[in-house]
Amino acid sequence: xxxxxxxxxxxxxxxxxxxxxxxxxxxxxxxxxxxxxxxxxxxxxxxxxxxxxxxxxxxxxxxxxxxxxxxxxxxxxxxxxxxxxxxxxxxxxxxxxxxxxxxxxxxxxxxxxxxxxxxxxxxxxxxxxxxxxxxxxxxxxxxxxxxxxxxxxxxxxxxxxxxxxxxxxxxxxxxxxxxxxxxxxxxxxxxxxxxxxxxxxxxxxxxxxxxxxxxxxxxxxxxxxxxxxxxxxxxxxxxxxxxxxxxxxxxxxxxxxxxxxxxxxxxxxxxxxxxxxxxxxxxxxxxxx
Ligand code: SF4
Numbered sequence: 001x002x003x004x005x006x007x008x009x010x011x012x013x014x015x016x017x018x019x020x021x022x023x024x025x026x027x028x029x030x031x032x033x034x035x036x037x038x039x040x041x042x043x044x045x046x047x048x049x050x051x052x053x054x055x056x057x058x059x060x061x062x063x064x065x066x067x068x069x070x071x072x073x074x075x076x077x078x079x080x081x082x083x084x085x086x087x088x089x090x091x092x093x094x095x096x097x098x099x100x101x102x103x104x105x106x107x108x109x110x111x112x113x114x115x116x117x118x119x120x121x122x123x124x125x126x127x128x129x130x131x132x133x134x135x136x137x138x139x140x141x142x143x144x145x146x147x148x149x150x151x152x153x154x155x156x157x158x159x160x161x162x163x164x165x166x167x168x169x170x171x172x173x174x175x176x177x178x179x180x181x182x183x184x185x186x187x188x189x190x191x192x193x194x195x196x197x198x199x200x201x202x203x204x205x206x207x208x209x210x211x212x213x214x215x216x217x218x219x220x221x222x223x224x225x226x227x228x229x230x231x232x233x234x235x236x237x238x239x240x241x242x243x244x245x246x247x248x249x250x251x252x253x254x255x256x257x258x259x260x261x262x263x264x265x266x267x268x269x270x271x272x273x274x275x276x277x278x279x280x281x282x283x284x285x286x287x288x289x
Contacts, residue, residue: 001055002048005039009067010127010165010198011249013099016065017056017092021049021084025071027103029142030131032172034205036071043076049084057091065097074102074126078114085121099125104145107153115160126157130166133188134181137173141210147188154192166194170230170252171202171222172210182230186237196244199234201227201251203289224253224281231256232271235264250288253281 004023009016024039056066066088076084088095100123107115107128132138133147157164166189173181189197204214204221213219222230231247231254238245241260245267248255254274258267273279 001052007069008035013067015063016067017060017063018067018069019052020069021076022070022073026075027144031141031209032202034208037207046083053087053091064095066095068100071101072103072106073100074106082121085123089122097124098122102126102128104150104153107156112156112159115156115162119160119162124163126162126164128164128166131169132181132185134184137177137181140173151191163195165196165198167198167200169200169202170227178230182233183237186234189238189241194243199231199247200249203251227253228271228275232268235268
């Protein structure tokens with residue numbers, strides 16, 4: 001496989017064939033994100049991708065999923081992406097799920113008709129980084145999105161019938177904005193109605209603007225208790241959300257998973273147990289990005 005640089009994928013794609021179709025991220029400005037800082041964004045040649053598909057055809061017969069990397073692979077021009085999905089269908093017929101990362105801009109650029117075409121060609125799942133539903137926090141982290149633009153992207157994915165998962169971030173803003181971050185993130189989830197929501201806890205990377213603020217002491221990392229209070233506030237406010245909720249990423253202090261709204265009270269009770277000290281937390285040294 002022709003991999004360039006570090007490759008990341010969501011935990012749920014651990015068993016997928018990773019096909020790198022772009023390098024880096026076309027946005028690459030989020031203040032907390034360091035994975036693609038050194039990578040120049042590019043769309044890889046079809047010839048290279050063909051060789052990787054040929055490799056998978058020969059050696060990856062036991063893997064039924066494909067994950068298209070890197071950061072926002074959905075930004076790939078439609079004819080190029082159509083060609084890749086068609087080749088996966090033709091050469092890897094045992095693959096029944098294809099997923100990729102996207103951002104709001106790449107979803108809106110496609111539009112519903114192109115998204116439907118991708119779904120027909122086998123694209124089954126999109127992972128969308130949202131991080132916050134608060135306009136000020138989105139601006140502060142340089143997400144390049146507003147709550148309204150994210151609702152528009154979510155509606156397009158719904159209209160195209162594509163399963164989509166969003167990530168939200170805990171401990172990402174100054175404490176004064178923590179409550180509005182939580183309340184507006186819950187509100188945004190209620191408007192976007194994603195199939196699943198994954199909450200991650202911010203961990204600093206030195207090669208990022210926010211990581212540098214942590215290093216200089218200008219931004220103080222949240223304590224485990226403050227993170228749990230954010231998690232509780234978001235879940236409490238997601239009253240009408242029908243979605244699968246996860247907070248079991250390695251960055252989190254308290255692994256949680258459950259279907260909302262049915263499990264909402266159970267999850268909140270677990271958080272309360274952790275806050276009162278009767279439920280143990282993941283030790284700091286075992287947390288990771
Ligand atoms: S968080 Fe996503 S959109 Fe932002 S820089 Fe990282 S990969 Fe790009």
